[in-house]
Amino acid sequence: MSENKQNSAPKSYLEETGGRKGIFKWILSTDHKRIGLLYLYSIMAWFFIGVTLGVLMKLELIAPGKTIMGAQSYNATFTVHGVIMIFLVVIPGLPAVFGNFMLPIQIGAKDVAFPKLNLLSWYIYIAGSILVVSSLFAGGGPPDTGWTFYAPYSFKTGTNMLPAVLGAFVLGFSSILTGLNFIVTTHRLRAPGMSWMKLPVFPWAIYGTAWIQLLATPIVGITLLMVLGERIFNIGFFDPAKGGDPILFQHLFWIYSHPAVYIMILPAMGAISEIIPTFSKKTIFGYRFIVFSTLAIAFVGYFVWGHHMFTSGMSGTALFTFSILTFIVAIPSAIKVFNWVATMHQGSISTDVPFLWAASFIFVFLVGGLTGLVLGALATNVHLHDTAFVVGHFHFIVFGGTGFAFFGALHYWFPKIYGKMYDRSWAKTGWAIFFVGYIALYMPMFFLGVMGMPRRYFDYLPEYHGPNIISSLGALVMVTGFVIMVINLFRAVKTGEKAPQNPWGGTNLEWQISSPPTLENFDEIPTIDKATYKYD
Amino acid sequence: MAEEKHHITSYKTYLLVLSLLIVFTLLSVAITQIELSRWAAAAALLVAGIKSTFVLMIFMHLKYDQRMFRVMVGLIVALVVVVIIITMLDFLFR
Ligand code: HEM
Ligand SMILES: [Cu+2]
Numbered sequence: 001m002s003e004n005k006q007n008s009a010p011k012s013y014l015e016e017t018g019g020r021k022g023i024f025k026w027i028l029s030t031d032h033k034r035i036g037l038l039y040l041y042s043i044m045a046w047f048f049i050g051v052t053l054g055v056l057m058k059l060e061l062i063a064p065g066k067t068i069m070g071a072q073s074y075n076a077t078f079t080v081h082g083v084i085m086i087f088l089v090v091i092p093g094l095p096a097v098f099g100n101f102m103l104p105i106q107i108g109a110k111d112v113a114f115p116k117l118n119l120l121s122w123y124i125y126i127a128g129s130i131l132v133v134s135s136l137f138a139g140g141g142p143p144d145t146g147w148t149f150y151a152p153y154s155f156k157t158g159t160n161m162l163p164a165v166l167g168a169f170v171l172g173f174s175s176i177l178t179g180l181n182f183i184v185t186t187h188r189l190r191a192p193g194m195s196w197m198k199l200p201v202f203p204w205a206i207y208g209t210a211w212i213q214l215l216a217t218p219i220v221g222i223t224l225l226m227v228l229g230e231r232i233f234n235i236g237f238f239d240p241a242k243g244g245d246p247i248l249f250q251h252l253f254w255i256y257s258h259p260a261v262y263i264m265i266l267p268a269m270g271a272i273s274e275i276i277p278t279f280s281k282k283t284i285f286g287y288r289f290i291v292f293s294t295l296a297i298a299f300v301g302y303f304v305w306g307h308h309m310f311t312s313g314m315s316g317t318a319l320f321t322f323s324i325l326t327f328i329v330a331i332p333s334a335i336k337v338f339n340w341v342a343t344m345h346q347g348s349i350s351t352d353v354p355f356l357w358a359a360s361f362i363f364v365f366l367v368g369g370l371t372g373l374v375l376g377a378l379a380t381n382v383h384l385h386d387t388a389f390v391v392g393h394f395h396f397i398v399f400g401g402t403g404f405a406f407f408g409a410l411h412y413w414f415p416k417i418y419g420k421m422y423d424r425s426w427a428k429t430g431w432a433i434f435f436v437g438y439i440a441l442y443m444p445m446f447f448l449g450v451m452g453m454p455r456r457y458f459d460y461l462p463e464y465h466g467p468n469i470i471s472s473l474g475a476l477v478m479v480t481g482f483v484i485m486v487i488n489l490f491r492a493v494k495t496g497e498k499a500p501q502n503p504w505g506g507t508n509l510e511w512q513i514s515s516p517p518t519l520e521n522f523d524e525i526p527t528i529d530k531a532t533y534k535y536d
Numbered sequence: 537m538a539e540e541k542h543h544i545t546s547y548k549t550y551l552l553v554l555s556l557l558i559v560f561t562l563l564s565v566a567i568t569q570i571e572l573s574r575w576a577a578a579a580a581l582l583v584a585g586i587k588s589t590f591v592l593m594i595f596m597h598l599k600y601d602q603r604m605f606r607v608m609v610g611l612i613v614a615l616v617v618v619v620i621i622i623t624m625l626d627f628l629f630r
Pocket of ligand 1: 326327368371372386398
């Protein structure tokens with residue numbers, strides 16, 4: 001691909017095809033922006049399927065007794081829903097889509113450090129997804145262990161565990177390679193003058209996340225291989241009958257999967273930290289604290305996995321240790337909430353679409369975090385573990401947190417990505433309906449959990465009926481809001497007005513280049529001399 | 537980036553490290569003869585740890601690379617050690 005000539009009008013990356021046609025413009029391009037969009041479309045496709053499965057579960061739970069499916073189908077539905085949402089949607093989510101698109105631009109680079117590896121990661125992601133989904137169709141029926149694959153059931157059940165577990169294993173490589181790529185990119189490709197303390201918060205968050213992807217993912221990889229070894233060769237790592245230890249599986253699984261929840265939430269916090277200052281027209285409050293708490297979360301997050309196992313029969317010493325560490329890890333998260341609120345304080349706020357998503361993010365994240373503390377205390381956990389309360393907690397954080405931040409980031413960077421503007425009033429309508437539906441869907445779960453309704457059952461006692469009706473109807477309302485949002489964005493890509501270079505008045509590098517960016521982002525690599533988030 | 541220089545290790549050093557690695561391999565076999573019960577795994581890991589330090593430092597040139605890389609590898613190893621210690625808080629006190 002040739003350099004742009006000085007005098008010809010620079011083409012955007014969407015027009016620059018490298019001589020390829022049709023779908024090959026996308027699947028053979030090593031441009032970080034196109035790869036980001038490849039992830040966006042594939043993740044969205046899986047998300048639609050995941051949402052459909054979720055709605056089916058809610059329809060089953062709208063009344064006691066069997067409504068639309070029986071126990072085995074329900075078990076399979078929540079398993080596949082969980083596997084798709086966790087491994088195919090929220091873990092790649094923000095890093096693969098917005099990390100890919102924005103990290104190089106925000107640090108003043110033309111691409112990531114290893115563009116080909118980047119494209120390879122997407123292929124691996126697709127291969128892993130296909131394996132996971134093939135478990136739905138091959139032989140013994142869809143997996144029914146839950147997304148956590150707990151031993152010994154995961155090597156005893158007759159359902160299709162092999163493709164699902166192998167798929168999750170393959171997906172891990174995509175995550176590891178993406179993380180590696182982003183670490184090297186951040187170290188090596190920062191523009192001159194872009195010192196670490198001038199790095200915007202989003203690249204910081206992607207960088208912290210990348211370390212978790214690189215270091216934690218191999219552990220789940222090995223663990224999944226051990227499960228395969230159990231199933232195929234009956235080795236006995238986790239089989240008490242052979243001297244193995246089923247709790248070892250839970251340790252190994254959560255040693256990855258708790259840090260993985262920070263793979264989901266850190267980039268989300270990063271995106272929120274971009275949106276809030278832009279729409280408050282104020283420098284981000286306590287930049288150093290935000291950066292420090294990002295790194296602290298990434299680090300301490302490694303040591304709290306046992307809070308998922310409080311009722312599994314661990315030693316008392318381990319119980320205390322994990323409970324205390326869990327309380328400690330909540331501190332840096334709270335620091336961030338204070339920083340966002342302080343950034344808004346006395347700012348000149350405009351309640352535009354991305355800001356609405358960001359503000360509602362803070363609310364749902366707060367509820368999710370505080371209910372996390374309820375679960376982190378040993379005594380309350382005994383009552384609430386494996387009840388609907390846990391389902392409420394992690395949906396508030398994973399869907400409310402990561403999901404809201406994803407949609408906020410999408411509305412924030414949409415004009416940059418497509419060079420088009422969406423209809424703001426429809427976007428606000430979509431958000432409002434989504435938010436109301438969301439609260440109605442998940443809030444009742446806290447009450448149900450406290451009342452004692454267990455999770456992962458297709459049926460419940462009549463006492464639990466009331467809140468379940470609200471929850472199921474909420475799901476339908478939320479999906480309506482979601483559909484409005486998606487249609488609105490689709491229409492904008494096709495017929496939206498042309499977006500200006502800097503529609504929101506942001507200060508970071510992505511707003512100083514054209515919308516959409518050119519193939520190489522910058523004609524000339526910029527030199528950074530002023531601090532980040534400076535509003536005059 | 538431009539003035540990165542490449543260190544050249546002599547064959548003598550390589551051979552020396554190789555023989556050390558062989559000695560340690562034999563040692564990790566020998567150590568299984570002693571009845572260490574639950575510490576057997578710890579002993580095996582200790583020997584393996586020493587061996588991998590040699591490989592990382594000499595064969596993978598960490599010793600001659602920027603300090604930054606040694607710090608990174610050191611922190612990662614520390615992380616793994618802490619994770620193992622915490623897991624042991626369950627296993628040993630159950
Ligand atoms: C920051 C983002 C967070 C995410 C993405 C997240 C995600 C999750 C998920 C997915 C589960 C369910 C595991 C299962 O399948 O049983 C869970 C459970 C739990 N979370 Fe969080 N969490 C987050 C924050 C927190 C915080 C801040 C705390 C406490 C300070 C916390 C404490 C817990 C505890 C104790 C459980 C175990 C509940 C049980 O099963 O008994 N979480 N979390
Ligand atoms: Cu956790």
